[in-house]
Amino acid sequence: MSDDLMRRATAEFFGTFWLTFGGCGAAVLSAAYPGLGIGFLGVAFAFGFTVLTMAYAVGHISGGHFNPAVTLGLWSAGRCANHHVVPYVVAQVVGAIVAAGVLYAIASGKPGWIPEGFASNGYGDLSPGKYGLVACVMTEVLATFFFLFIIIGTTSKGAAVGFAGIPIGLTLVLIHLISIPVTNTSVNPARSTGPALFAGGPYLMQLWLFWLAPIAGAILAGIVARWLYEPADIVDTVVVEKRAVA
Numbered sequence: 365m366s367d368d369l370m371r372r373a374t375a376e377f378f379g380t381f382w383l384t385f386g387g388c389g390a391a392v393l394s395a396a397y398p399g400l401g402i403g404f405l406g407v408a409f410a411f412g413f414t415v416l417t418m419a420y421a422v423g424h425i426s427g428g429h430f431n432p433a434v435t436l437g438l439w440s441a442g443r444c445a446n447h448h449v450v451p452y453v454v455a456q457v458v459g460a461i462v463a464a465g466v467l468y469a470i471a472s473g474k475p476g477w478i479p480e481g482f483a484s485n486g487y488g489d490l491s492p493g494k495y496g497l498v499a500c501v502m503t504e505v506l507a508t509f510f511f512l513f514i515i516i517g518t519t520s521k522g523a524a525v526g527f528a529g530i531p532i533g534l535t536l537v538l539i540h541l542i543s544i545p546v547t548n549t550s551v552n553p554a555r556s557t558g559p560a561l562f563a564g565g566p567y568l569m570q571l572w573l574f575w576l577a578p579i580a581g582a583i584l585a586g587i588v589a590r591w592l593y594e595p596a597d598i599v600d601t602v603v604v605e606k607r608a609v610a
Contacts, residue, residue, distance in 0.1 A: 437582030
């Protein structure tokens with residue numbers, strides 16, 4: 365692996381670690397804290413803040429994907445080089461697993477703590493609102509589609525330079541406000557994988573959905589973007605990545 369690709373993968377590791385630790389940490393540690401819990405609103409903003417802060421911290425290195433669905437969606441739109449895809453996805457998944465492990469170690473330091481779902485995603489009986497499989501698939505595909513659509517649009521040629529991290533972070537907040545009751549919000553296979561490994565059992569059995577649906581929605585968004593934008597707007601991936609946090 366070249367030095368440049370190693371730097372990019374490392375940036376993706378730290379970005380996905382922070383997203384998983386910050387977002388899932390808010391859900392596990394703070395959402396229902398007696399008397400001071402931050403609830404759905406606080407968790408939604410926590411996920412949005414993690415992306416916003418890391419987009420400006422390391423987005424200029426890797427493009428700030430922090431999500432296998434984002435990487436594959438940008439790849440389908442011609443925004444991510446072929447040789448970046450596998451290293452990025454591996455780094456993202458490892459970052460999420462390490463973050464979940466650290467979060468588990470912290471949370472289990474409280475006497476009598478029970479992990480329950482450990483911020484994992486699920487459908488049916490494992491859905492926070494008991495939503496069925498079809499509703500959960502629709503939610504994850506649609507939410508990820510628009511997440512990628514907004515990422516591509518705000519980093520395209522002609523978009524306001526230097527501000528892409530803000531609408532992208534706010535989009536993730538909105539997605540969580542909509543879909544936490546349905547699936548506990550994934551739109552990110554890495555974020556789903558880390559907590560599910562520690563929640564175990566049925567959460568692992570349902571993990572397939574939170575890989576398949578977000579990736580399908582992301583790739584569809586990439587395909588639509590190739591048609592919607594003029595060829596001149598689909599610029600070189602390195603330029604796009606720098607524009608995202610310029």
